[in-house]
Amino acid sequence: MKILTIIGARPQFIKAGAVSREIAKHKDIKEVIVHTGQHYDSNMSDIFFEQMHIPKPDYYLGIGGKTHGAMTGQMIEKIEEVVFEEKPDVIMVYGDTNSTLAGAIVGSKLHIPIAHVEAGLRSFNMKMPEEINRILTDRVSKWLFCPTDTAVENLKKEGFDSFDCKIIKSGDVMQDAAMFYKEYAKKPQNVKIEDKFILSTIHRAENTDDENRLKNIFEALETIAEEKQVILPLHPRTKKIIQNLGLKLKNITIIEPVGYLEMMWLLDNSDMVITDSGGLQKEAFFFKKPCITLRDETEWVELIENGFNVLAGADKNKILDIYKNFKFNDDFEIDLYGNGKASERIIKELL
Ligand code: UD1
Ligand code: UDP
Numbered sequence: 567m568k569i570l571t572i573i574g575a576r577p578q579f580i581k582a583g584a585v586s587r588e589i590a591k592h593k594d595i596k597e598v599i600v601h602t603g604q605h606y607d608s609n610m611s612d613i614f615f616e617q618m619h620i621p622k623p624d625y626y627l628g629i630g631g632k633t634h635g636a637m638t639g640q641m642i643e644k645i646e647e648v649v650f651e652e653k654p655d656v657i658m659v660y661g662d663t664n665s666t667l668a669g670a671i672v673g674s675k676l677h678i679p680i681a682h683v684e685a686g687l688r689s690f691n692m693k694m695p696e697e698i699n700r701i702l703t704d705r706v707s708k709w710l711f712c713p714t715d716t717a718v719e720n721l722k723k724e725g726f727d728s729f730d731c732k733i734i735k736s737g738d739v740m741q742d743a744a745m746f747y748k749e750y751a752k753k754p755q756n757v758k759i760e761d762k763f764i765l766s767t768i769h770r771a772e773n774t775d776d777e778n779r780l781k782n783i784f785e786a787l788e789t790i791a792e793e794k795q796v797i798l799p800l801h802p803r804t805k806k807i808i809q810n811l812g813l814k815l816k817n818i819t820i821i822e823p824v825g826y827l828e829m830m831w832l833l834d835n836s837d838m839v840i841t842d843s844g845g846l847q848k849e850a851f852f853f854k855k856p857c858i859t860l861r862d863e864t865e866w867v868e869l870i871e872n873g874f875n876v877l878a879g880a881d882k883n884k885i886l887d888i889y890k891n892f893k894f895n896d897d898f899e900i901d902l903y904g905n906g907k908a909s910e911r912i913i914k915e916l917l
Contacts, residue, residue: 574602574665641668686717737904
């Protein structure tokens with residue numbers, strides 16, 4: 567079986583890293599990797615291939631830093647050429663980025679069955695580019711690998727039961743990755759890290775592209791950082807916007823994006839996570855840390871329902887109130903994401 571893996575953005579390298587390790591155990595599967603180039607800085611891309619020993623991409627398309635239409639359109643054109651050349655049996659796409667959608671469109675038009683890893687997630691916010699990408703990708707996929715029960719239910723409610731596809735609850739490949747790589751966690755260099763600190767990341771379009779939301783978030787983080795160190799590896803998107811707005815941040819410890827192994831260390835040693843990242847909300851849970859999510863809704867509702875995570879939106883007072891007063895659930899002994907067996911289930915199903 568030949569699998570064509572389409573990846574391009576940071577969280578996809580991590581997810582595909584877990585699945586590629588599983589694929590490598592099977593001599594009868596050949597994986598061909600296409601990197602769209604959506605993320606291209608070395609600390610947003612190369613570092614993950616190096617640290618996670620992900621096979622070097624067979625194709626690098628170099629399509630990043632563009633508007634949604636230009637990026638997705640150019641990816642479609644180039645991925646189609648690769649599919650003509652490689653004639654894969656399966657196209658594998660991950661998550662909900664523009665690279666995911668481009669791969670799904672090519673596969674569906676050329677009648678190559680698509681495996682969607684992280685299917686069925688919904689925020690029910692159609693303004694999110696990711697929500698559009700994931701709904702369209704799910705609809706044309708053959709195998710819908712759902713990380714959670716809620717994802718399975720979402721698909722059933724949308725009538726996927728009656729479509730020509732298979733819904734499989736696989737669990738979450740990000741847990742596979744975290745469980746494997748945490749043993750290799752590395753303390754970040756060139757930054758002074760206090761005994762107690764909070765780990766934060768901000769990059770979501772709904773926050774970065776709204777000046778009021780972004781200012782509220784940073785004012786809250788600056789206030790928290792007066793009493794406890796806040797370490798924030800800064801996404802290039804957010805970096806550019808902070809510079810353009812001329813935001814002055816004096817308390818937060820801002821660092822460049824770090825590798826996955828450094829992130830494992832930061833997660834393991836932090837007291838709390840404050841983020842708008844999808845992946846980090848779950849990683850906080852994997853590392854038994856409370857999480858405040860800077861969004862109005864989340865796809866990972868089981869974290870909210872179980873009291874591990876709270877939605878704070880982008881309201882300074884609400885963020886500070888939750889930070890000071892919320893009583894988080896600290897009993898993390900519950901299996902929400904499949905306990906590290908997702909990649910194995912996915913490959914078994916495809917075989
Ligand atoms: C993308 C995904 C988002 C995911 C995120 C993970 C879409 C629509 N969005 O958002 O779902 O959560 O990746 O991090 O696919 N940039 C650089 N260097 C890089 C990468 C990006 O400078 O290596 C800058 C560029 O100015 C670029 C901007 O960041 O235009 C945004 O990048 P883009 O890939 O369009 O979206 P993300 O915000 O990264
Ligand atoms: N991550 C990383 N270095 C960083 C920030 C994040 O390795 O500086 C990892 C993080 O641990 C998680 C993934 O990147 O595994 C999440 O990606 P991101 O937040 O960019 O995207 P999202 O999950 O929101 O789509």
